[in-house]
Amino acid sequence: MQRSIPDKRPLELFIYIFLFVLYSGLSSIYPFLPPLFAVLFTYFVKSLDEKNLLYIVAISFMLVIFEANAGYMLFTSIIYLYIVYKFILPKIMQSFNCQKCIRASYVVLAYFGYFLFLTLLSNIFLLEQPVIDYYIVYYIVIEFFIVSIL
Numbered sequence: 001m002q003r004s005i006p007d008k009r010p011l012e013l014f015i016y017i018f019l020f021v022l023y024s025g026l027s028s029i030y031p032f033l034p035p036l037f038a039v040l041f042t043y044f045v046k047s048l049d050e051k052n053l054l055y056i057v058a059i060s061f062m063l064v065i066f067e068a069n070a071g072y073m074l075f076t077s078i079i080y081l082y083i084v085y086k087f088i089l090p091k092i093m094q095s096f097n098c099q100k101c102i103r104a105s106y107v108v109l110a111y112f113g114y115f116l117f118l119t120l121l122s123n124i125f126l127l128e129q130p131v132i133d134y135y136i137v138y139y140i141v142i143e144f145f146i147v148s149i150l
Contacts, residue, residue: 013058020062028069031135035066037077038110038143042103042150044081045089072118072130080117084109100148107144111136 020036027033040062047055063077092105118130 010054013054017058017062021065024062024065024069032138034139034142034146035070036143036146037066037114038107038140038147039150040066041081041084041110042106042147045085045106048082048085073121073127076118076121077114080114081110083117084113088113103147103150104144107140107147110143111140 023033024035027035040059043055044059044063047059060078063081064074067074067077088109092102096102096105115130115132115136121127122129
């Protein structure tokens with residue numbers, strides 16, 4: 001059986017990736033634009049729950065772009081988000097019943113947890129410590145509102 005209408009998901013995903021690359025470039029120039037790391041984390045969790053390989057690869061590509069713009073080590077965000085998804089999120093889902101609380105924990109885990117993970121890696125590999133700036137609190141507030149809308 002053939003489909004009469006072609007599947008538009010890959011084209012839509014390509015447009016999202018293109019827009020994210022443009023936005024990522026703008027957010028590296030203008031620090032008041034959040035890097036959307038918590039939004040990517042939310043979609044990463046959603047695509048892992050749905051077992052959608054196309055979206056997992058696309059979000060992983062977007063995370064690599066985020067790392068490149070921020071100057072972090074390659075693939076650390078993907079490794080961190082998968083560790084959080086596998087070990088920490090099931091405990092959070094058991095503890096909280098409200099979706100807003102779970103989404104708020106996504107945002108806090110995305111930023112502060114990733115900073116702690118980078119600090120741990122820098123201590124293990126004897127690299128320079130990552131620096132946390134005051135924009136992180138602003139990013140957490142903005143992205144909490146964005147993630148609560150999703």
